[in-house]
Amino acid sequence: MGFSWDDLGQLALARQFPEAPTDLVGRLAAVGPIQSQTARSPILALAARFPGTTRDDLTAAYESGAVVRGSTVRGTVHTATPEQYAALGAATRVGQRTLWQRMLRLERSTLEDLWRATEEFATAWRTTDELADHLHRWLMEHEGRDDVTGQQAGRYLAFGHGGLVRRPVNGDWSGQGAPEYRTLPPVVDASVADAIELHLRSHGPASRHDLAWWSGVGLRVVDEHLADLGERLGLVAADGPDGRTYVDLADPPAPRTLAGVRLLPEFDALMCGYDPAGRERFAAPAHLTRLWSGANGLVLPPLMVDGRITGYWRATGSARRRPLEVVWFAGTRRPRRAELDAPVAALEAALGITVTDVSLSREVV
Template identity: 55%
Template sequence: MALTWDDLAGAALARQFPDDPGTVAARVHAIGDLQTQTARSAFIGLGARFPGTTHAEVTEAYAAGDIVRGSTIRGTVHTASPEAYTVLAEATRVGQHGRWARVLGISEDLLAELWTSIEAYARTWRTPDELRAHVDDWLARRAPGSLEAAADGPGRYLSFAHGALVRRPASGDRWEGQGKPVYGTFERTGPATLADVVRHHLRTHGPSSRQDVAWWAGIPLRAVEEGLDGLDVVEEDGPRGRAYVDLPGAPPPRELPDVRLLPEFDALLCGYDSRARDRFATPEHHRRLWNESNGMLLPPLLVDGRISGFWRAAGTARRRPLEVTWFARTRRPRKAELEVPVAALEAALGITVTDVSVVREVV
């Protein structure tokens, strides 16, 4: 019998909402990685999965290097354990280096030399301006025809979006803020292969279609097939006529009969092909949550294992109101059900929620 969206959701929930392994570093490693170009997402995501996780605990894990943050797969920002970040860096090398070579109009071999020079330069923490000046100087000597491409459009991110650097706040310890960062070279924990990339995704998001893995990692389907060739996997038919692969001995599916306040870019959406996220959200709800024009996602509301709304706690004040929006024709979250997730949000962000309102939206 073919897998259903509900089957896939239950299996993914078992990986994304596991038993608490104890430390922040172990929690991050257990769920794989968190997409965090919105810096607060790591705090909110951990609080949603492991209620009671505090702002101080996450900050300390970042400061100690037990978890790291930087631009990796798809050119987006992710937080992961050093072991997992090493795997994300390999996916980035495969998925992004050819793109950057085309942007600059140089060979991939020459691009690899540029990356090596950036890593050597960033052995000391560097600002974005310092990194850009280093790239401009290198290109002026080695590939002057690429200077214009490096200055405009995506080229502005050339110096730090290739998976070999990590970032931290330039001043203070406001890891949940969007302040200016500095970048340093990431010390990999060892070699990584495409098989490691696929294994990482299946361990933390599976079962997955090949398209899911390709989208999440930002790599072509042929690279996914190469990774699968190095793995022992099980395969079953599933929705949309796609085959879904998984690791043997995966945890049994679980239900999540409660309410969670998830962060922007949560893995329940961003871990999968953007055109096939039905395991957690209907296409109509997904369109409401995801702004295709700027790539932003509203922070989702999870009710009984389904994404059926969103929430806002706008501003940066330590005291702020919370508005929860649920979509018509889905189950309305009760005020009493929001007590635990609101407390988890308060602990994770170090804020006080002054008022909670629940409103309905017709989609």
């Protein structure tokens, strides 16, 4: 018996909207790393899943080191527990390896040599300029040339291998200020297999394409680790509605439906946790195209109604008091105003703002 899109969605919702965790670190440990290309995404993601979570809660977790943020898989920024981050780092060093080798063209040394030297240099907090300068000096010393320093992509090579975490220089975790970096404190040894298991626990069931897209590693690598995990964890598999095979844990949580309205952040896991072709578990293809701009890579903050992504929302500006616009797509259920009271309160607590007015409109896609 195979999975339908509804089956896949309900099994994923059970992971992404769990009922048990009460503390912030436990909540993040349950739902998995949160893509944080926009600084507000982690707190919005947690507030949508656990109403009442505030940015002060998340800031305290960042400041204590119980939660970390940094550049990892696919060159993105993620917020994670240190243990989760170590698994992401392992996947990053495999998935980004070909790119790094092509750009750096190391002949006398290895990428491991560079990454080790970077982490030794960044045992104290370092700015991006300091890391870029370190990369330049290391390349000149060990390779006798430097082809990347000064290039935008070259700056990423100074901090993006998955072994460094970041914090805002100005101390405001909810803003997009300049970052500085430090080596991830020792936690546990981690591997690509740990990253794949993490994805299944946070987002499963998943196809091999979902796992490859999310982790940034190739399908061949995914297949190798799935075979090993299958023997160790007793993974189960079934065909999906798209003809792909979907893998899951042997003891997944019970499927969950989710009534009502949620205001999700840009790059939410319900979209970014899956290969583009696998996102139909939560949204219609035309709606996904509207939400995710191929031109600039930006994502509109999704509106979720009854466990499906059916529109988007905006609370633009930086003022403490601002209006909220909610847009639902034609052909989907219109959210009722009363259903927005709790999501708006969660949004206000998360961002520390007051919503002055809520407007509802329909968009034909």
